[in-house]
Amino acid sequence: MTAHNGRVELALEENGLITIRDTARREPAGIADTARLEAEGGDIVIGVDEPDLVPSAVLDDLSRAREWLAPVYGERVGTAIDELAGGPRLRTVTVEAECGPLAAPLVRLAFGRWMHRWWQAPGRRELPALDVPLLEIELGALAWHLQPCFGGVTEAAELLRPHVRVLGDLVRSARENAVGAAGETAAEVLYDALRSAVDSVDDAAPGFADLEHLIEEIDAQESRIRAEASQGHEVIAALLGSEALTAMAADALPPLGSTRYLGEPAPAAPPATVAAGDDTADWLQLDPRVLDARENNVTWSVTARGSEWELRARVPAAVTLHPPDAPRIWVRAYAPDHPLPLPVAVWALDYRDGFFEGITRLTTLATPHTLTIDVYTESQVCPPRLGDERRNLPDERFAIDRRLIGRVADAVVHPNATTGLSYKRPFLAELAAYAAVVGRY
Numbered sequence: 001m002t003a004h005n006g007r008v009e010l011a012l013e014e015n016g017l018i019t020i021r022d023t024a025r026r027e028p029a030g031i032a033d034t035a036r037l038e039a040e041g042g043d044i045v046i047g048v049d050e051p052d053l054v055p056s057a058v059l060d061d062l063s064r065a066r067e068w069l070a071p072v073y074g075e076r077v078g079t080a081i082d083e084l085a086g087g088p089r090l091r092t093v094t095v096e097a098e099c100g101p102l103a104a105p106l107v108r109l110a111f112g113r114w115m116h117r118w119w120q121a122p123g124r125r126e127l128p129a130l131d132v133p134l135l136e137i138e139l140g141a142l143a144w145h146l147q148p149c150f151g152g153v154t155e156a157a158e159l160l161r162p163h164v165r166v167l168g169d170l171v172r173s174a175r176e177n178a179v180g181a182a183g184e185t186a187a188e189v190l191y192d193a194l195r196s197a198v199d200s201v202d203d204a205a206p207g208f209a210d211l212e213h214l215i216e217e218i219d220a221q222e223s224r225i226r227a228e229a230s231q232g233h234e235v236i237a238a239l240l241g242s243e244a245l246t247a248m249a250a251d252a253l254p255p256l257g258s259t260r261y262l263g264e265p266a267p268a269a270p271p272a273t274v275a276a277g278d279d280t281a282d283w284l285q286l287d288p289r290v291l292d293a294r295e296n297n298v299t300w301s302v303t304a305r306g307s308e309w310e311l312r313a314r315v316p317a318a319v320t321l322h323p324p325d326a327p328r329i330w331v332r333a334y335a336p337d338h339p340l341p342l343p344v345a346v347w348a349l350d351y352r353d354g355f356f357e358g359i360t361r362l363t364t365l366a367t368p369h370t371l372t373i374d375v376y377t378e379s380q381v382c383p384p385r386l387g388d389e390r391r392n393l394p395d396e397r398f399a400i401d402r403r404l405i406g407r408v409a410d411a412v413v414h415p416n417a418t419t420g421l422s423y424k425r426p427f428l429a430e431l432a433a434y435a436a437v438v439g440r441y
Helices: 063-072 075-087 103-118 132-145 154-177 180-200 208-219 234-239 387-413 428-439
Strands: 007-010 018-022 035-040 042-046 058-060 092-098 273-279 300-307 310-318 327-332 345-352 355-362 371-378
Touching: 007 075, 018 075, 035 103, 042 103, 042 180, 058 063, 063 075, 063 103, 075 092, 075 154, 103 132, 103 387, 132 154, 132 428, 154 180, 154 208, 180 208, 180 428, 273 371, 300 345, 300 371, 310 371, 327 355, 355 387
Parallel strands: none
Antiparallel strands: 007 018, 007 092, 018 058, 035 042, 042 058, 273 300, 300 310, 310 355, 327 345, 327 371, 345 355
């Protein structure tokens, strides 16, 4: 079976939704096993462990989705969906999909979006920091090529606009310094992003005029870079500079959720401390790269203040977080032995000197040492996992890290795995991450 071709099941649901699913696709085990894109008229879903299969989709507005159905899934699928929508409810048909020219860049964009969401470094063992601007620049160029899926250039503009100033410098550096196959690919990708930005970003954006002038300069010269071969990591190190490639080393993973009880050795705790402990933030409930992502990153303490108790929580911010961009972090505290699974306290943490921290009053509990602390950002909040379910968190994070680390390791072996817009070709940010790993030693 050719990549992104296969037999798909089309179903018209009772609620009017139309679903597209490769018959060979397995059900995902968790949220982090899929990459989702919000397209015109529906959502497109890629299985990160099965990216060669036909993308899945859920269509809620067929009239808006028609523009990209055939370019993604092929004419047969597009025709079959039209017939399905015009027939009786609750029908299912199976069709051979011969995916069109938008399928491969769509899968690549979804895969890049997945990395953008789940690459939580710094703070994780082995995995270096992600060069977020570099990844967003490449994703913006992909979104520009996928305009039918997004109804125009808005998606591309949102990704590229924050990086207009740096994009010109990256293109110039690539053309002047990059050598070898990986360097040539980097120059092409960045030049593609340059043209995408000029076409999609508002011309009032700071630095836009410089991009227009740069395109004029490049168009007057040869469009491709010819240079001597070089090792992939040396090319990217020269291209991006050592500061952008600095890796953040993390400590080995300690046990999850250790707790100190009153009377046990805790020399750092003040005399008024009733209980103290630590917990691990759930990545599913946090924006990426906001908190230091190591285990046991949330510390808490209960302090007696006369007849009242105060509950304090503290969690380190990611070292790459810029204070003006710090989101509001919220905390829910649960007492596992409480008869109802409801939080005993909910409060917000403020950013201060590299930490999010805050205090709230706590209703007197019989056993405060059993608290579970759950942190989240409002955009990602979901029901907390408590008790035994919480012990699965390290395994889930480990599985995500292994996927990312595996791609970083493959980046130097196959810096140009394909010549097209395949998910297999390393993103420039992955090549930069590899260079950061090499630079440690």
